[in-house]
Amino acid sequence: MARAIWTGAIAFGLVNIPVKLFPATETKDVSFTTLHAACKTPLRRPYICPKDNVPVEAKEMVKAYEYAKGQYVLVTDEDFNRIPLETSKAIEVAGFVDAEEIKPLFRERNYFLAPIELSVKPFELFRQALLRTDKIAVARAVLWKKEQLVAISPEDGGLTLTTLMYPDEVKAPPDVPATGPVTINDAEIDLAVQLIKTLSMEFDPGRYKDRYREALLDVIRAKVEGKEMPVVVAPEARPTQDLMAALRASLEAAKAG
Template identity: 75%
Template sequence: MARALWSGAIAFGLVNIPVKLYGATESKDLSFTTLHASCMTALRRPYVCPKDNVPVDSKEMVKGYEYAKGQYVILTDKDFDAVPLEASKALEVQGFVESADISSILRERNYYLGPEEISLKPFELFRQALMRTGKVAIARAVLWKKEQLVSISPLNGGLVLTTLMYQDELKAPPEPPATQPVVISEAEIDLALQLIKTLTMEFDLSRFHDRYRDALMQLIQAKVEGKE
């Protein structure tokens, strides 16, 4: 049984649907430990002050926001606690939009939403309503002490919650080189369209693997077997 990361409720109007949040993905990147070559002991990297060139104990650390080059304002735990943040356990639906209206560049992380035992019917009703209308719910939620903008959409018989970026978190696209306007001929367009048509396929995610990670795991396994 998967462990829930968060529990709360989908709330809109007078509707309240108790739900739990589950991880939808996990990184398979390989992690390595830096060892002392002579004794194979894992090394710990302390925080070091580059000015004094000495290790700094956690009791001597503070959090600072750089508001100008080399200029910091210090924030304490009391400062963070004083910031007003409504500790709601609800996914507060603000409205419903077309899925196509949410640019892929806004999407951050995905999670599964699952119903509580008491909310099986309203959960399924909500899912089917989204399916029939083709809409996606936009909601506000406080997750891990941070207010998140999220979307809720139907997928594979369930619901997926996707955290979204805010408008001020988006960067402008790069400016094209200041050269003469690019002119594309119809023949070039036709050739590109033909190439796309030739390579059009059904998207089967199982066909794709991290080949570098697979090769690295083979190398690691060979070293382990050679050691035993």
Template identity: 40%
Template sequence: MPRSIWKGAISFGLVTIPVKLYSATEEKDISFRQVHAEDGGRIKYKRVCELDGEEVPYGDIAKGYEMADGRMVVLDKEDMDQLPLATTKSVEVVQFVDSDEVDPAYFSKSYFLQADGPGVKPYVLLRDALTKSEQCAVVKVALRSREALALIRPKDGVLVMHTMLWPDELRDGSFAAPPDSVTVSDAEVTMAQSFIDALSGDFAPEDFTDSYREAVEALVQSKAEGVAPPEETEAPKEAEVVDLVAALRASVDAAKKRREAAAQAKTG
């Protein structure tokens, strides 16, 4: 069982729900060390003060905020602990919304909420009420020295909390929009819809794997064993197609063949 990273309480009106917080995700990326290419020795970094040139112990490092005029304001742990935040040890429910009202671009990280001690019954109450009303709770919470908006929703019998970015942390993407002068024909849209239909289905995350990570792991294993690395799989060559409709028609045919091959592989 993973270790909880935070303990506090959900304020659900006048009801208090003691909870523990657990990370709901773990990245499976390949982890590399920086090493000297000639002998494989690890590269080490030292924390050195630019003023006196001396190495600084981790315990002597504080947070520094540089003002516009160049002055440095130093904040230590005691300063940060004294911040007047009501959300430091509580999750304050501020609103209830439909889940589809929240743009997924706001989501940052996901956590499991577990009832702590006497919080089991009020936890079940909030979970079941959210489920029956088909609502999610918008909350404010302080995690890792910063306050965040978050969304709490029931999933598989557990309350899951998704921390969210603040509105001013989302960039304006209007610059990426194509010019209004660029249009497509009805035939092109219809063929694009056919391609979408050919690949439509129920989302099954277990059907997808990280091919890059698998390839790197195979490469590392082969070098560790002193054998030749796996041969590179040659990607199928496709003829250049200028006509969008023709390109989409070929895409539909290829998608159907891939789906048929996948279905045959599953059945065996």
């Protein structure tokens, strides 16, 4: 059975719904080990104290906050426990919004929420109320030593919790250098719209996989087995010269399936 990474309660008005939090995703990245080139031994990366020039073990490390240049104050687990926030063990619902109001830029990580045995009914009541109103809850919760802004959504018969970025954590779009006025004619717009409509579909995540990861693993397996490695020539990316011709060709290819 999956192990909960956090336990607490959803505070919905005066209704308290004890819940557990579980990861909803996991990374599938290919990991590598750094070796000493001479003897092929895996390297360890110790923390080095630049003052004493000695490696420092984990038991000798402490956390600190740099409040001025070169000035630190130590912070312990007890200090985190003294933070006077009511949300320390509760997911405190602040209100409800339409899902489209939360821009993708603000969404961070996803988790599953599950009730404990005694909270199944209020949990299901909350889920069905969200479905009926077509809303998601915006709430606050202290997770991993940080007060997180979160969204709670009904999903696949349960509830998901999505951590959100605070406004000061989301960067503004970079300034784009001016390139002069550009004229887009109606025919180009019409073709682009037709192409989008032709390629429109229902989103099915099962249709997609990490092709780069699979290709990388194929290369690694070939090296392990001593097979000859294929020579790949990367195509050169060139800007489209004839936009209308490219749009027409794309539309014909899309219609042909």
